[in-house]
Amino acid sequence: MMKLIRNSALVAAISLAALSANPALAQKNKDKNKDQEAAAAPAAAPVSNVVQGIAVANLQAAIANADAFRIAQQQRPVTYKPQLDQAQARGNALEAQIKPMIDRFNAARQGTLTPALQTQLQGQARAIQELQEKGKQEIQQILLPVALSEAFVNEQLEEKLDQAVQKAMEKSKVSLLLQPGAVVARANAYDLTDEIVTELNALLPTAQLVPPQGWEPREIREARAQQAAQQGAARPAAAPAPAAAAPAKPAGPQPEGR
Incomplete structure (x- = not known):
């Protein structure tokens, strides 16, 4: 095949040189080649050779581009402003507390490292x-409502994601959907992410921003359920109830029956 391509290129180059030297012949061949070009058009390599029924979609990107997600991202800094401000203030105070300690530590390192100094x-x-770790935990605890809000919105979208994917596949006549990581290369025509975003917007235009009291993310709920199941399986079975004792026979001789 490579040899054929090279020969064709060589023929084309020679023909181009001949046509350039003879303008009349060039015009004649130009008119003659119009019909040939029309006939050869179907054999030309297509611009996009798309296989119908196969598509690729980035599901995380679909969630991040959904209207419900973006609206929640805009509302969260307003709804949780007290927590965000408190976390910022605690972070600033922690930095002011730790910086002099770090400065003293770095200054002491410049001296002779005796055993006592080490x-x-x-x-x-x-x-x-220890102070950094304690401060980090404090800030995480302050921002816990914000993190729960993010998880709550994501979970609402994830619950609609499968339905959105099915609808997008059905409308686009896709029978096989792949994650981008499973594909080495692809054309843009195979991307179904935008169609999934459209379906998500229709199924969940907005998401509830604040989770209900006591709500926990799915991962934590599943971990608790698994732990409870394991504890139930490890718990020893209840001992069987003792059999009822037979009634004691009265002492002494018994009267004879009639």
Whole structure:
């Protein structure tokens, strides 16, 4: 095939040189080739050779581009402004508290590292690390309502995602849908993400921003259920109830029956 291509290119180059040298012949061949070009058109390589029935979709991108997700992203900083402000203030206070400790630590490192100084530096490093970890946990606890809101909105969209995918596949006549990671390369014509976003917008125009009291993400609920099931399986079976004792026979001789 490569040899044929090279020969064809060589013939084309020679023909081009001949036509350039003879304008009349060039015009004659130009008119003659019109019908040939029309006949050869179907054999030309198509611009986009799309196989119907196959598509690729980025489901995470579909959720992130859904109207419900974007609206929630815009509303969350307003709804949870107190928590965000509190977390920012705590972070600033933590930085102001830790910075002098870090400065003293770095200054002490410039001296001769005697055994006593190394012990002192290790203690300072532990104190800084413990303070940073404690502050991080405090900030995470402050921002817990914000994180729960994000998880709650995502879960509402995920619950509609399968239905949106099925509708998009049905409308686009797709029978096989792949994740982008499973494909080496593809043309844009195979991407079904936008169609899935359209269906998500129709199924869930807006999402509830604030989760109900006591709500937990699906991962935590499933982990709790699995833990409860494991504990139930590990619990020993109840001991069987003791059999009823036979009534005691009265002592002494029994009267004879009639």
